[in-house]
Amino acid sequence: MSAREEILGRVRSALADAPAPPAVAVPRRTPDPAADVVSLFCERVADYRATVERCAADELSVRLRAALPEGARVVVPADLDLEVPGAVVDEGMPAIDLDAVDAVVTRARVGIAETGTIVLDHGPGQGRRAITLVPDHHLCVVEASQVVADVPDAVAALEPSRPLTWISGPSATSDIELDRVEGVHGPRRLHVIVVD
Template structure:
């Protein structure tokens, strides 16, 4: 008897006499808070990211203010805001992207409970590499895109699209638990929440 057969046999034995016709109770859900956008902003800040709320009218000026003076910036095709002097990604190589200082993208969804931003790399979001190589990522999230939790996000995401889930600036810890930022992604995350 193989290990697999042995394990499955034990499971079958444990399930003998169990009524399998009943319904499975739904998984417990986190009760949504009244201010999802406020919760989202708090959670994103918990990850050491900068979060600003602004109006659609102020968006272009807030994007410009989030970028260091003289920064070399890349933007994806279809970005919904003008970024003066930015280079539109037309298939830049990793080396070309590494020479740039920042990227500005939009997001497809923001998750309030976890402070996570999700990109599905559609228009305004670009290829995955442009959100990972430059040292600063300025990401635009509209209030209507913020959902309560991960199950709500999964419900609106297309599983056939590539997804990048971002929870704060890139960070890792070495064996002595010393935090190091920017090893495998942007060192700075600046989120603009458009109300």
């Protein structure tokens, strides 16, 4: 028996008769049912220095084209159900090729109003994680019906076994002198189109 096993055995023996700790209730603020979660989501996304706009479903293709500079090299997931003229479909592009791309267009799985966070579970229309992190510009389409009030609501809507990417604005960091640098860990620009 190792010293570690001996110590852990003593701890288990000492705790054998101890009562179970009481369950701790996690306080949770109840969202206001009258609140406009989509407007709050847009406001919070904009707080992160991201571009955010709302449109009707029939305006989406026009908004997508307007959001992408003419001649931009754009990559899209293979199963994206949106028309993005001139886009290259990702079929496992290596990182060096993704780095030469100007933008990526994806969908989202969930938008969180309270935090202005977009969550991707890399399901249909979202692509693999690399295409959402390497190009400098991420244009993400969020349906208004996908916006939830807060993080607990988002967690309840997500499948925990899927890979999750949580995006709160463009990638940014600050050094010790608090100089903000964008694009260090992901896209420099985040553009969100919320479809009502």
